[in-house]
Amino acid sequence: MTTQLSTPVNRQTTEALSLTKGEPTWLAALRAKGADLAETLEWPKPEKVRIDRWNLTALGSSKPQQEIQSIAELPEALRELSGDAPAGFVVQRNSAAVFKQLSPELQAKGVIFTDLETAAREHADLVQKYLFQAVAQDENKLTAIHSAIWNGGVFLYVPRNVEVELPLQALFYSDDASATFAPRVLVVADNNSRVTYVDNVVTAYGETGQPLAKQSIVEVIVKPGATVRYATVHHMADNIIDLSIRRAIIENDGRMEWIVGDLTDGHVLSDTQSYLKGNGSNSDAKAISIGRNAQQMSLTTGAVHFGRSSESNMVTRAVMKDSATAIINGITKIEKGATKANGVQVEKVLMLSPKSRGDANPILLIDEDDVKAGHAASVGQVNPDQVYYLMSRGISKQDAERLIIHGFLAPVVSEIPIEAVQQQLQRLLERKLEG
Structure with missing residues (x-):
């Protein structure tokens, strides 16, 4: 068992990090604030999983990376993940972005697709407006630490009335387990826009590396009438502890689609939530996971309804083998005033071994009368x-x-x-x- 004795970051280290990156003053101040918050906040406490026993402080150190000039310079196994002629592609290796590309057609339409560190310098007005809006710095120790140490990442902005036809892609990969790996993704879809974004989060070690806690946070802002489709596949080695928080804020008549594949071989904390703030807002979330060996997994999908006539649908399917365990939480919360809201969720677990364990916990929290809500859950063998x-x-x-x-x-x-x-x-x- 590993006991978390101290916070692995402080104001001095984050200020020094920001200085070496040449970051603007406002961002340096936010990093320092995150380090201060981390001193007093507690780790998340997911249902029935003691993540405080995991090696959460094995964050590595920030290391600069050499940029590449084309996708062809990636290792073949990673290059295959880019598909054919992507409209936009961002690559992060370990602690830094090493490649970014966006088609001239999308640039001409005002689409911004780059790493978040570059966006903080070149598009500060947009980044400052939306950063930490969906995932606050002071939510818990994890969010505070990440706000202090995040690196690389992605910033995607789609102007109003712009529809991006082809998916935009990102690749985050670690091939040095001693390097901090903490991408942050910020997606903003302005009024009546439409975009699909896909990322792969992978490891590429010659041999399994030393333990490393990989933190990632995703914030999506869906403005009125906009549609965002977000697909992510995590497949990392068993030395990685995968800590991922994803949040979307959906305004009037906006639509958010989550597609999540949690296939990492190490311990996993995966928390994906949609906040349906607007009337007529919609969220659809689909997630799969496979656990093996002695993996421990905490998998949460949630929707919080604030808007009238808002709708959410959640489907989670997990397969557990060997002695792997998974706690799967589906949480639908309908706030007072969210009349005509409709929330549906389904969790299914397939167990392939008598030693494996899967708990499916459908949770409905209803504070309004004129609504629809339903759930289904099953755990069993083939x-x-x-x-x-x-x-x-x-x-x-x-x-x-x-x-x-x-x-x-x-x-x-x-x-x-x-x-x-x-x-x-x-x-x-x-x-x-x-x-």
Whole structure:
């Protein structure tokens, strides 16, 4: 067991970090504030998972990285994740962004797509306005520390009435477990705009590295009438503790779609929430995960309804094998005044080993009368009747079970909007299932 004895950052180290990066004064002050807050706040306390026993302070040190001139310079395994001729692509290696690209057509329309550190210098008015609006610095020790040490990341801004037809992509990868790896993503979709964003978060070690706590925070602002589709796939080695917080604020008639694949081999804290602030706002979240070996996973998906006639739908599917454990929380909260709101959630867990454990916890918190809300949850093993049916058609037992598992996960896998990423996800599922 690891006991967290102290905060791994302080005002002096964050001020020094900001100075070496040449950051504007306002950002340096926010980093210092985050370090101060971290001294007094506590770690998150997710349901039934003691993350304070994890090695949360193994953050590494900030290291500069050499920029690359093209995607062709990436290792082949990573280059395959970019798909064909992306409209925009940002790459972060360890502690810093090393590549950024955006098509001239989108630049001409006023789209901004770059790393967050560059955006803080070149688009300070926008970054200052929206940074920390969806995930506050003082939420807990994790959010405070991340606000002090974040690096690289992505800033995506889509002007009003602009529709981005092709997905914009990012790749965050760690190949040095001694380097801080803490990307932050800020997406702002202005009125009546539309965009799809996809990122991969991966490791590329020759051998498994030393323990490293990877923190990432995502903030999405969906303005009135806008639509944001956000897909993310995490597949990191077992030395990584993956701590990910994602939040979206959705205004009148806005729509947010989350597609989350948590396939990291180490411990995972994944928390994805939508705040439906506006009337007629909509959130759709789909998440899958596979746990193996002795992994511990805390997987939370939530929607908080403030707006009238707002709608949310959440689907989480997890497969647990070996002695892996997962606590899966679906939380729908309908605030007073959110009349005609409708919230639906489904959590399903498939256990492949008698030692594995999956807890599905659907939670409805309703403070308004004139609403609809529903939930469904199930935890079980592969259905023997389904296996028998497939075997009666000449399919082996092993292949029958594999088909059933893939069918179980298909509703999320099929939603990945880039074929190369979808194929990569399929390969990852096979790897984790086969062990």
